[in-house]
Amino acid sequence: xxxxxxxxxxxxxxxxxxxGYTLVYxxxxxxxPLSAVFxxxxxxxxxxxxxxVTTPRVxxxxxxxxxxxxxxxxxxxxxxxxxxxxxxxxxxxGKRLVDALVDLPFALPTAVAGIAxxxxxxxxxxxxxxxxxxxxxxxxxxxxxxxxxxxFIGLPFVVRTVQPILEDMETELEEAAASLGARRWQxxxxxxxxxxxxxxxxxxxxxxxxxxGEYGSVIFIAGNIPMVSEITPLMIITKLEQYDYTGAxxxxxxxxxxxxxxxxxxxGLQAWAGKRTGRNx
Amino acid sequence: xxxxxxxxLHGGKAIPGRQGxxxxxxxxxxxxxxxxxxxxxxxxxxxxxxxxxxxxxFLPLVAVFTEAxxxxxxxxxxxxxxxxxxxxxxxxxxxxxxxxxxxxVFGIAAAWSIAKFEFRGKQMLITLIxxxxxxxxxxxxxxxxLIFGANGWFGSWxxxxxxxxxxxxxxxxxxxxxxxxxxxxxxxxPLMQAQxxxxxxxxxxxxxxxxxxxxxxxLPNIKWGLLYGVILCNARAMGEFGAVSVVSGHIRGQTNTMxxxxxxxxxxxxxxxxxxxxxxLALLALVTLVIKTWVEHQVQAQLNGDR
Numbered sequence: 266x267x268x269x270x271x272x273x274x275x276x277x278x279x280x281x282x283x284x285g286y287t288l289v290y291x292x293x294x295x296x297x298p299l300s301a302v303f304x305x306x307x308x309x310x311x312x313x314x315x316x317x318v319t320t321p322r323v324x325x326x327x328x329x330x331x332x333x334x335x336x337x338x339x340x341x342x343x344x345x346x347x348x349x350x351x352x353x354x355x356x357x358x359g360k361r362l363v364d365a366l367v368d369l370p371f372a373l374p375t376a377v378a379g380i381a382x383x384x385x386x387x388x389x390x391x392x393x394x395x396x397x398x399x400x401x402x403x404x405x406x407x408x409x410x411x412x413x414x415x416x417f418i419g420l421p422f423v424v425r426t427v428q429p430i431l432e433d434m435e436t437e438l439e440e441a442a443a444s445l446g447a448r449r450w451q452x453x454x455x456x457x458x459x460x461x462x463x464x465x466x467x468x469x470x471x472x473x474x475x476x477x478g479e480y481g482s483v484i485f486i487a488g489n490i491p492m493v494s495e496i497t498p499l500m501i502i503t504k505l506e507q508y509d510y511t512g513a514x515x516x517x518x519x520x521x522x523x524x525x526x527x528x529x530x531x532x533g534l535q536a537w538a539g540k541r542t543g544r545n546x
Numbered sequence: 547x548x549x550x551x552x553x554x555l556h557g558g559k560a561i562p563g564r565q566g567x568x569x570x571x572x573x574x575x576x577x578x579x580x581x582x583x584x585x586x587x588x589x590x591x592x593x594x595x596x597x598x599x600x601x602x603x604f605l606p607l608v609a610v611f612t613e614a615x616x617x618x619x620x621x622x623x624x625x626x627x628x629x630x631x632x633x634x635x636x637x638x639x640x641x642x643x644x645x646x647x648x649x650x651v652f653g654i655a656a657a658w659s660i661a662k663f664e665f666r667g668k669q670m671l672i673t674l675i676x677x678x679x680x681x682x683x684x685x686x687x688x689x690x691x692l693i694f695g696a697n698g699w700f701g702s703w704x705x706x707x708x709x710x711x712x713x714x715x716x717x718x719x720x721x722x723x724x725x726x727x728x729x730x731x732x733x734x735x736p737l738m739q740a741q742x743x744x745x746x747x748x749x750x751x752x753x754x755x756x757x758x759x760x761x762x763x764x765l766p767n768i769k770w771g772l773l774y775g776v777i778l779c780n781a782r783a784m785g786e787f788g789a790v791s792v793v794s795g796h797i798r799g800q801t802n803t804m805x806x807x808x809x810x811x812x813x814x815x816x817x818x819x820x821x822x823x824x825x826x827l828a829l830l831a832l833v834t835l836v837i838k839t840w841v842e843h844q845v846q847a848q849l850n851g852d853r
Contacts, residue, residue: 275663276751277662278750278756279658279756279760280663283658283659284655286655287655287656287659290648290652291652291671291675294720294724295674295677295724298689298692298724299681299687301686301699302689347594347595347598348595348805350595351595353575354573354575355573355579355588355592356576357592361839364705365838366599366604368835370603372785372830372832373606373785373827373828374784374785374787374805374824374827374830376787376805376806376808377561377610377784377785377824378606379829380808380812380820380821381607381610382606384609384817384821385609391609392601392606407691413602415639416605417602417606417719420602431852436574436578440578441578443580444580447582449587454730467759474680478680478681478682478683478792479788480684480787481788481791481805482682485809498682498683498788501684502684502792505688507790510691510697513688514688517688517763520685521681521685522681523654524680524681524682525680527680528673528677531680532673542845
């Protein structure tokens, strides 16, 4: 990767300094520490690595982490789209407050979200007393609690990727559809949805990627019961607390590989969304 | 760019929304019969989304403050004036004061080289800058343990020289820098790319020096994006839990940040105190959102003024 400025003449100064600083800082803070994870796992043979990352307790944590993240992202795709739609298309009292508070999960520390959700869904909590007390469904200290926390942290990803596309949309296409006799639902299904689909999928993927690695908001509400409600990041912590560095690192490698694949998918989706809507992001 | 959603700019364009008026006036979609739904559909969608919003966003926020004040104002103030709580506040502030400016300088340097110059591997560099957003905070903590921990690469050397990084403040700061790494850069890169480099070129051709060009031409143009990135970076720096939890060691009064102090109090079943400290962090989040909304408003007003 050569970083020389292109042949075209550029009068602006500071390329060498700015680029040099960027690369050094990036390497020290991000790249070298990350490479440590991979180098550390090299101490293991593949058989040993495979044995560590496929122990039943760890496999149970993958199932919960990936399953709950997928479900949470799907729930957010539906309700996030609805919320974005309502915020762009309708006027209602308190709209600006709702619009601003949608970003709360980005701004609220995850530990605070975690204890607040636990308080709400615990057996004597505002919501828990009905859900658990009346319907007998355990949310806090159960896998369902993990789902609730992941829905909370993922919501803004979907709303904030879909909302600008909806705001930019011209009304002409929908007018044409209406004048050609399409019903409102048909217009949504065949005209609006194809336009927002790339953004919606991007939001879904972002919410999923965030949910897989989430720790703070989940551990309080999950109850962390082995084989039942342990998430994968918690398995890394558990191994670390037992001074099992190689075990922790092996699981981290699995998660990192998944993250990199997700990152590639998200970049692809965003390129597609850019093409579809003429945005250059 | 991957990583998070939203941002002050969407693909080089300012946020076009909010032109539909506040809640007083109907939106442009509501005025148009072709883009309006039947009332029952509209009210159903509104109802479902607002109930969803209330349950998942609004109630948790209210719960923090209610739980914090449940045992009365005395208990609340006692929890906040506890020496361990104060030292947690102090450590959180120190961490943010170190991490945010470092990432600010990096963000400017990265955006300057990416937006104003052409080079090979640019897209790759942008992806690498975004990388910390897609990595679990727990893994971030782990990487520093592997390098600086007692059994890590530099563990014995650091031990010999009596330098503590893991289970000490430097580790907390490093982990915080990592997780907040992309915030300023990712706001500035699209913003400066959209602005191009004509203004800076004009300044340089007219004889301005490099730093003069930056202070008098570039900085005024990017100030809102910069502020936006800094407040989001700060919110995350003060609120980070997972990464910091791995490297902190949870030593009361020494290596506890506010989120970690919340966890300790909570695990000791001292719920009122845990929520009292949490309420400070929730206030920080609310202030962050207020400033963020205000900045968006400023940018929108500026754009409308330019038209």
